[in-house]
Amino acid sequence: MKKYIWPSIKLTLFMVLVLAVLYPALIAAVSKAAPGQGKGETVSVNGKVVGYENVGQRFTEDKYFNGRPSAVNYNAAGSGGSNKAASNPDYQKTVQERIDTFLAHNPGVKKEDIPAELVTASGSGLDPDLSPAAALIQVRRIAAVRHLSETKLMTLVSDHTERPLMGIAGPSKVNVLKLNVALDTLK
Structure with a gap:
């Protein structure tokens, strides 16, 4: 039983790092490269946003x-x-x-x-x-x-x-x- 606890803890910490830190950071970086920089594509008239x-x-x-x-x-x-x-x-x-x-x-x-x-x-x-x-x-x-x-x-x-x-x-x-x-x- 003890031999499974330490690998389980390491796997859990690794997955937290990947899924709660790295993946969201990657998605945020990709959205910044998209049109609208992740805030949605706006339509403007005379410099004023009229909608998305x-x-x-x-x-x-x-x-x-x-x-x-x-x-x-x-x-x-x-x-x-x-x-x-x-x-x-x-x-x-x-x-x-x-x-x-x-x-x-x-x-x-x-x-x-x-x-x-x-x-x-x-x-x-x-x-x-x-x-x-x-x-x-x-x-x-x-x-x-x-x-x-x-x-x-x-x-x-x-x-x-x-x-x-x-x-x-x-x-x-x-x-x-x-x-x-x-x-x-x-x-």
Whole structure:
């Protein structure tokens, strides 16, 4: 029994050193080399930070593209989904309210044409991206409010669409914050 205690103590101390000191130090060093130096990638306008590139935020004014709804009210500290099944009556009511709101703000759009991502929250509740289709379905509303041509807005969406890596890895997506910042710069 005694012959196992000293090796166990040495192994425990070694693992504490590796897992509680060296590994966190390595991760901190790697994060400093990443964009944003481990603090997240910010989006700035005129030197003022307006948001984080990888965290969704609420846009409710009709002059902006709306992002994906959040089950956690866009609180990055409490990331998570609603954990309600699609058959849950409360969930169905919430989705129906989102559909009704979207249709009220986007006249001319049919219920069946609304992309699901505009009325359902993501698993994290913080999804910053939409599909190009979800952005394009909002063009008519924004064009009317801002007195811009729909063609100009469709071009803006196309210019801000990130294509899949090498054309195969993942879907095309549009970062809503970056799109809205660009929208504010249009004349």
